[in-house]
Amino acid sequence: MSARINGVELEWREQGEGAPILLIHGFPFNSAMWGPQLAQLPQGWRGIAPDLRGFGASAGSDDAVYTMELFARDLVALLDHLGAEQAVVCGISMGGYIAFEFWRLFRDRVRALVLCDTRAGPDSADARRGRERLAERVLTEGDAVVIDSMLPRLVSMSTRYGQPGVLELVRAMMKETPPETMARALLGMAARPDAEPVLRTIDVPALIVVGAEDAITNRGQAEFLARGIRGARMETIENAGHLPNLEQTDVFNRVLHSFLSGLPQTTFSTSRI
Numbered sequence: 359m360s361a362r363i364n365g366v367e368l369e370w371r372e373q374g375e376g377a378p379i380l381l382i383h384g385f386p387f388n389s390a391m392w393g394p395q396l397a398q399l400p401q402g403w404r405g406i407a408p409d410l411r412g413f414g415a416s417a418g419s420d421d422a423v424y425t426m427e428l429f430a431r432d433l434v435a436l437l438d439h440l441g442a443e444q445a446v447v448c449g450i451s452m453g454g455y456i457a458f459e460f461w462r463l464f465r466d467r468v469r470a471l472v473l474c475d476t477r478a479g480p481d482s483a484d485a486r487r488g489r490e491r492l493a494e495r496v497l498t499e500g501d502a503v504v505i506d507s508m509l510p511r512l513v514s515m516s517t518r519y520g521q522p523g524v525l526e527l528v529r530a531m532m533k534e535t536p537p538e539t540m541a542r543a544l545l546g547m548a549a550r551p552d553a554e555p556v557l558r559t560i561d562v563p564a565l566i567v568v569g570a571e572d573a574i575t576n577r578g579q580a581e582f583l584a585r586g587i588r589g590a591r592m593e594t595i596e597n598a599g600h601l602p603n604l605e606q607t608d609v610f611n612r613v614l615h616s617f618l619s620g621l622p623q624t625t626f627s628t629s630r631i
């Protein structure tokens with residue numbers, strides 16, 4: 359599905375009817391990474407998985423930097439377009455950085471948060487410089503500099519050797535991302551604000567998920583989120599790296615479904631139309 363949102367032609371995948379759950383992909387992927395979740399959403403849920411601007415089938419814009427705020431503003435405009443008053447906001451990695459911005463700016467639109475393989479703290483000065491350098495290199499040398507640096511760290515050993523299809527999907531999503539989008543989103547991640555002060559303001563149910571072998575965001579960072587958000591539930595997924603929703607689909611879906619089924623009933627309308 360597609361629509362012009364904030365001046366950009368955005369695409370999204372949608373499945374099911376009922377209470378909305380917004381699934382925000384990581385960097386440099388697209389909505390295809392939520393395929394196994396959309397396919398198995400429980401009855402009564404409407405999954406909405408956008409391609410962020412510049413990613414997947416969505417058009418890009420010439421903003422020099424795709425900030426996490428810019429993405430969050432696109433997502434709230436998409437919810438407006440879809441008539442969704444509130445949504446469970448689920449983000450993985452960069453999608454989690456965006457979820458924090460979404461919460462900071464539009465908390466009355468958030469029914470609950472699912473934060474997967476992500477962290478609240480900003481980049482260190484070194485990490486920021488590294489991202490800025492990578493943003494320059496991807497524009498001159500092409501997507502391989504990003505793909506080659508990320509691919510070996512993305513999944514667990516058992517996924518690498520036991521589920522070649524997962525790595526193929528991950529590589530295909532990365533290949534679909536134009537170098538300009540990679541550069542703009544790298545600069546956006548480098549500039550993202552510190553979300554640690556936001557944690558104690560979160561007063562909706564929260565689920566923290568992390569792959570036990572995540573080499574990009576680790577269990578300590580997930581535990582930090584779980585300690586910082588009042589009442590948060592944390593789940594560690596064994597035999598998974600940075601992408602547990604793709605690597606251990608059944609376990610991830612069980613954890614997600616159990617969280618969704620435990621949410622308090624909404625008293626608001628899920629539609630503005």
Ligand code: MLT
Nearest residue numbers: 384385450451452453574
């Ligand atoms: C992601 O998966 O979105 C990225 O690894 C996030 C990051 O580079 O910080």
